[in-house]
Amino acid sequence: MSAETGARPRAGWQHFQHMADIGVDGHGATLAEAFEQAALAMTAVITDPSRVHPDTAIAVSCTAPDDELLLVDWLNAWVYEMATRDMLFSRFEVTIEGHALRGTGWGEPVDLHRHQPAVEIKGATYTELCVCQDADSTWHARCVVDV
Amino acid sequence: MDLSLLQKISATLWRIEPTGAMHVPGLLFADEALVRAMDHKVYDQLCNVASLPGIVGAAYAMPDAHWGYGFPIGGVAAFDPDHGGIVSAGGVGFDISCGVRTLLTGLTGQQIEAVKRPLADRLYQTIPAGVGSHGRLRLANREMDAMLRGGARWAVEAGYGQTADLDRIEEGGRMAGADPEQVSRHAKERQREEMGTLGSGNHYLEVQEVVEVFDPEMAAAFGLALGDAVISIHCGSRGLGHQIGTDYLKAMVIAAPGHGLHLPDRELACAPLDSELGRAYLGAIRAGINCALANRQILTHLARETFAELLPEARLDLLYDVSHNTCKEEEHRVEGRPRRLFVHRKGATRAFGPGHASLPAELRAAGQPVIIGGSMGTSSHILAGLGSQQAFASACHGAGRSMSRHQATRRWQGRAVVDELSGRGILIRSPSLRGVAEEAPGAYKDVDAVVDAAAAAGLAKKVVRLAPLICVKG
Numbered sequence: 001m002s003a004e005t006g007a008r009p010r011a012g013w014q015h016f017q018h019m020a021d022i023g024v025d026g027h028g029a030t031l032a033e034a035f036e037q038a039a040l041a042m043t044a045v046i047t048d049p050s051r052v053h054p055d056t057a058i059a060v061s062c063t064a065p066d067d068e069l070l071l072v073d074w075l076n077a078w079v080y081e082m083a084t085r086d087m088l089f090s091r092f093e094v095t096i097e098g099h100a101l102r103g104t105g106w107g108e109p110v111d112l113h114r115h116q117p118a119v120e121i122k123g124a125t126y127t128e129l130c131v132c133q134d135a136d137s138t139w140h141a142r143c144v145v146d147v
Numbered sequence: 148m149d150l151s152l153l154q155k156i157s158a159t160l161w162r163i164e165p166t167g168a169m170h171v172p173g174l175l176f177a178d179e180a181l182v183r184a185m186d187h188k189v190y191d192q193l194c195n196v197a198s199l200p201g202i203v204g205a206a207y208a209m210p211d212a213h214w215g216y217g218f219p220i221g222g223v224a225a226f227d228p229d230h231g232g233i234v235s236a237g238g239v240g241f242d243i244s245c246g247v248r249t250l251l252t253g254l255t256g257q258q259i260e261a262v263k264r265p266l267a268d269r270l271y272q273t274i275p276a277g278v279g280s281h282g283r284l285r286l287a288n289r290e291m292d293a294m295l296r297g298g299a300r301w302a303v304e305a306g307y308g309q310t311a312d313l314d315r316i317e318e319g320g321r322m323a324g325a326d327p328e329q330v331s332r333h334a335k336e337r338q339r340e341e342m343g344t345l346g347s348g349n350h351y352l353e354v355q356e357v358v359e360v361f362d363p364e365m366a367a368a369f370g371l372a373l374g375d376a377v378i379s380i381h382c383g384s385r386g387l388g389h390q391i392g393t394d395y396l397k398a399m400v401i402a403a404p405g406h407g408l409h410l411p412d413r414e415l416a417c418a419p420l421d422s423e424l425g426r427a428y429l430g431a432i433r434a435g436i437n438c439a440l441a442n443r444q445i446l447t448h449l450a451r452e453t454f455a456e457l458l459p460e461a462r463l464d465l466l467y468d469v470s471h472n473t474c475k476e477e478e479h480r481v482e483g484r485p486r487r488l489f490v491h492r493k494g495a496t497r498a499f500g501p502g503h504a505s506l507p508a509e510l511r512a513a514g515q516p517v518i519i520g521g522s523m524g525t526s527s528h529i530l531a532g533l534g535s536q537q538a539f540a541s542a543c544h545g546a547g548r549s550m551s552r553h554q555a556t557r558r559w560q561g562r563a564v565v566d567e568l569s570g571r572g573i574l575i576r577s578p579s580l581r582g583v584a585e586e587a588p589g590a591y592k593d594v595d596a597v598v599d600a601a602a603a604a605g606l607a608k609k610v611v612r613l614a615p616l617i618c619v620k621g
Binding site: 015017018019020021022046065069072073076079080083086110112116117118119120122123124125126127129144146 | 237
């Protein structure tokens with residue numbers, strides 16, 4: 001989870017446990033990377049992201065009064081795009097300025113056979129919500145998503 | 148949960164003494180084994196709920212309580228608008244008016260056995276289930292608003308089901324006071340193609356058999372006898388409800404300081420009942436309740452169509468439809484005095500007793516059917532409300548998970564779960580094997596123990612136990 005001392009923290013994601021649902025935790029060298037990885041972690045709740053071809057780009061933008069609400073908005077923007085477009089996304093890019101962000105996700109329409117989606121996500125929640133930096137400066141963006 | 152934190156009132160009632168910011172005590176209805184197995188977060192969350200303004204009586208936890216969002220799942224709390232009471236988007240959660248309805252069939256489990264496999268296959272083809280599934284219906288804006296105002300009544304008028312169904316649905320199938328204007332464009336967009344769909348996670352349509360009768364007289368009043376086949380449908384307000392939850396959680400968190408509300412957990416997001424935002428949310432959530440009622444009504448129609456093809460002698464009459472994620476304005480007697488309260492039930496079922504004015508004439512003597520869904524492969528139960536004023540006439544709603552989805556997928560393979568259940572005569576039909584593994588029966592608490600505790604606590608009376616024959620899993 002943490003990077004080697006002195007090296008640029010590596011971007012990545014993991015899930016953490018919540019009894020009824022599941023937590024997503026993205027990390028990286030920057031706030032933006034942590035957000036991108038958190039979105040990828042959310043895709044991984046539904047399916048294996050490596051099975052999702054990043055063919056089509058969709059853009060989103062959000063504003064919120066602080067970084068944590070911005071993370072929830074960012075994830076919920078993808079919950080909305082997945083639900084209304086019937087798509088899954090496997091690559092994300094975001095730029096964050098203050099408490100506003102503009103992002104792009106790359107993905108493809110859901111293929112039930114290939115993706116075997118396990119659950120749909122109802123929404124990102126404020127439970128275990130945290131946007132913060134480690135002692136080694138790695139950014140983390142995490143919260144529980146309701147499935 | 149650490150028992151030393153609680154005062155034992157009886158074998159099935161435990162009290163948290165009000166301390167600090169708590170206005171009222173916390174009360175847990177559960178036996179000792181269930182309390183011990185509960186997450187400590189249930190304790191924290193009950194204490195937080197007890198600290199919200201205008202709370203009346205106590206913050207209650209049902210026997211199936213587990214760690215939720217702000218409120219515990221299996222939580223009940225009522226608020227008085229005349230005493231600064233609040234309404235909480237977190238307290239209702241994302242799946243507004245998620246609930247269960249049970250249909251009688253006029254058939255026995257044995258009659259189902261003869262066509263079980265083709266029936267399972269046909270139901271799976273007919274009932275849209277799982278990620279990305281769509282209903283046959285696509286709602287334009289005007290119809291969307293009519294649905295949000297009309298609920299199951301709108302669905303019946305649109306040709307889904309019969310007028311007699313409406314008596315057997317809480318609120319007569321239509322929640323009054325819905326305001327589609329308070330539902331965002333995004334919420335409506337998410338719902339456009341999701342009418343008449345099950346969704347995923349723990350939602351299902353099951354064909355079940357009555358395998359145990361605890362109270363033959365009450366069972367007869369509900370039209371149930373040993374060996375009967377019934378159908379139960381568990382789902383909610385789909386994307387529309389999820390988006391209403393998302394929209395109002397954010398709005399309430401941002402507005403909280405302006406309303407003078409200090410939230411110990413942002414997930415407790417709430418607004419005074421007597422505020423513009425509080426009223427807007429009530430208008431939206433009532434629209435969400437109608438969406439859930441319409442959704443279950445359309446799924447009922449699809450089930451009837453399928454049964455008519457394969458078992459034309461079946462008569463699918465609705466026994467009852469309950470919602471277990473709601474906030475509703477109700478009258479309750481508190482210390483002998485009637486009061487209008489806004490009762491939040493998050494993973495809790497309303498359990499009105501005999502004689503309640505809202506019950507249809509045929510059920511009034513018996514009390515309200517309280518439908519408790521099990522998990523795939525395990526029992527479900529039908530209880531009868533006792534009208535107990537404990538917890539504002541509420542009971543449990545289901546088993547509750549005992550392990551996370553991750554733990555479940557590490558322990559079970561979807562295919563093995565399907566084969567094992569098939570060996571026990573339970574046919575599972577699901578678009579996702581991983582979804583099946585996450586919902587494996589062993590990942591849930593023992594629903595029988597939960598129901599026994601609810602009955603022992605006097606929240607509701609046991610009537611029959613149901614075992615699944617076919618499960619279409621979202």
